[in-house]
Amino acid sequence: MLSHVIPPVRGYTKCSNSLVRHPRLCSDAKILVLYVQGLPACDRDKALSEHARSLLMTGRAYQRAKAELLAHGYVHERRERIAGGRWRTVQVMSNEPLTADQAARLYAGAPADGYAVVGAGRAGRVGRTGHAGQVGHAGRAASGAWSAPSTRFPTVGEPTGRSVGGQLPADEDLGEDTSHPPTEAEAGEEAEGNAAAPEPVPVPGLGSAQDSAAAQDSAAAAPSGSAEVLAAERVLLSLRHERRELLLGVREARTLAGLAAEWLRRGVSPGDLRAALTRGLPKDGVRSALGFLAHRLVEKLPAPPAEQPEPVPPPPPPSPLALIACAGPGEEHMFRPNVPWATTCGPCHREEQRAYWEDMRARTEAAPEPLPWRERFAAEGAEVGTGPGPDVGG
Numbered sequence: 001m002l003s004h005v006i007p008p009v010r011g012y013t014k015c016s017n018s019l020v021r022h023p024r025l026c027s028d029a030k031i032l033v034l035y036v037q038g039l040p041a042c043d044r045d046k047a048l049s050e051h052a053r054s055l056l057m058t059g060r061a062y063q064r065a066k067a068e069l070l071a072h073g074y075v076h077e078r079r080e081r082i083a084g085g086r087w088r089t090v091q092v093m094s095n096e097p098l099t100a101d102q103a104a105r106l107y108a109g110a111p112a113d114g115y116a117v118v119g120a121g122r123a124g125r126v127g128r129t130g131h132a133g134q135v136g137h138a139g140r141a142a143s144g145a146w147s148a149p150s151t152r153f154p155t156v157g158e159p160t161g162r163s164v165g166g167q168l169p170a171d172e173d174l175g176e177d178t179s180h181p182p183t184e185a186e187a188g189e190e191a192e193g194n195a196a197a198p199e200p201v202p203v204p205g206l207g208s209a210q211d212s213a214a215a216q217d218s219a220a221a222a223p224s225g226s227a228e229v230l231a232a233e234r235v236l237l238s239l240r241h242e243r244r245e246l247l248l249g250v251r252e253a254r255t256l257a258g259l260a261a262e263w264l265r266r267g268v269s270p271g272d273l274r275a276a277l278t279r280g281l282p283k284d285g286v287r288s289a290l291g292f293l294a295h296r297l298v299e300k301l302p303a304p305p306a307e308q309p310e311p312v313p314p315p316p317p318p319s320p321l322a323l324i325a326c327a328g329p330g331e332e333h334m335f336r337p338n339v340p341w342a343t344t345c346g347p348c349h350r351e352e353q354r355a356y357w358e359d360m361r362a363r364t365e366a367a368p369e370p371l372p373w374r375e376r377f378a379a380e381g382a383e384v385g386t387g388p389g390p391d392v393g394g
Contacts, residue, residue: 013034013037013038015034015037015095016095016096018096019033019074019095019096022072024068024071024072024241025068025069025072025074026064026065026068028057028061028062028064028065029064029065029066029068029069029074031055031057032048032051032052032055032057032065032069033069033074033093033095035051035054035055036048036051036093037095039051047089047091048066048075048091048093049062052065052066069093072097073094073097073098073099073244074093074094074095074096074097074098075091075092075093075094076091076092076098076100076103077089077090077091077092078090078103078107090107092106092107097244099244099245099285101284101285226261228261228264228265229257229258229261230257231261231264231270232256232257232258232259232260232261232263232264232270232273233253233254233257233260234270235260235270235273235274235277236248236253236256236257236260236277236293237250237253238274239274239277239278239289239293242274242278243278243281243286245281245285245286245289246277246278246286246289246292246293247289248289248290248293252289252290255290255294256290256293256294256297259294259297259298259301260273260297262301263276263297263301263302266301266302266303266304266305267302267305268302276296276300277293277296277297320336321336321337321338321340322336323335323336324336324337324343326343326344326345326348327343327344327348328344328345328347328348328349328351328352329348329351330348333345
C-alpha cells in the first residue's frame, strides 16, 4: 500500500499512536476521545453523552464506547453531593489512561503527579464535566510544581513552508520494539548466547543482592527455553492489559520468569497465576512493578503438591496348570484343569452330573408316597397306647 501524508497546518488535533492503535477500543470510543480533545474550552460544558449525541452516537454504540473508555482509564466518573441536597456526576476524560489516584487528584484541582511515568512522558488534556454545568481543565501534568501557563507568545522564529514525507510520527522511535513477548526461537538463541550465568541482580522490594539471589534460585535451576518458563513469561508480559501499573519490559519479565514458572510446576494454571498477581494491589498504587511482582511471587508461592505414592503393580496372572489324564469313561485323553482339584474334563464332568441327577430322580419316583398327616398322627398315637402305662396303686 502506498501512503502519501501531508501534515496539516491548522485545524487539527494531536493524537498518540497508542490511542489510535489501541486493540481493545472500538472506533466509536477513539472518535469520541478525539472529538472532545479537539473542542475549545468554552464548548466542553457538557456531559459526555451530549458530546456523543453531537456525533450521532446514541444507544448501544455510546454505551459500549463509554464502557471501554471507563475500563481502560480514559474516562473516570464520580458522584458528589452539592448544595441543596442534589447530586451531580463529575466526568474526567483524558487522551492518556489515568489511574484512580491520578483522577482523584484532578478532581481536587491538583496536577496528576506521576502521570509522566504512566503515560511515557506524554500528558493529555483532561476535561471535567458535571451535570451542574461546571467544567475544569488540566493542562500538562508534570512531576514538579504546578505552574500556570504563561501569556507570552509561544512562537519562536519565522514560519516555514509545508514539508512532505521524511518524518516519523511523533510517538515513534527507532529503538527495539518490546511490545510483544519473544518467540521460542529467540528465547533459545539468547539462552545459548548467555551460557555463563550472570550475577544476581538486586530486585527492588527483596532487599540486597543476596536476598534476590535466593529468590531467583528457581529461575536458575530451570532451563530458560522450557515450556513453563515461556508460558510464565507470556503471563508476566500480559499483566499490563489487566493493570497498567504492572507494565514489565522483556528483560524484567525474563528475570521473573523462573519464579513464575515454579507456580506452574506446582499445579497453578496461567489464569490463576494472573489473578494472584493482579488482585489486591495497594491502594496508593505500585511504585515498582518488578519489585512488587518479585515479592508477591516469593511470598505467595503455593506449597508443592503432595507426592502421590507409587501405584502397586497388580499381581501377575497365575501360570496355567499342567495337562493331566481325564478320569472319565471312554478313551484316554488329556485336558488342562481350571482348578487344581479337577479330575475330569468338561464333557465328562457334565455327563457324570447328568447321570447322577437321573439316578436321584429315579430313586425319588420309586420311593412310596408319604402318609397324610392325619394317618401319621393316628399311627404315632397307637404306638404310644400299646406301650406300658403308669403304675396305679400298690
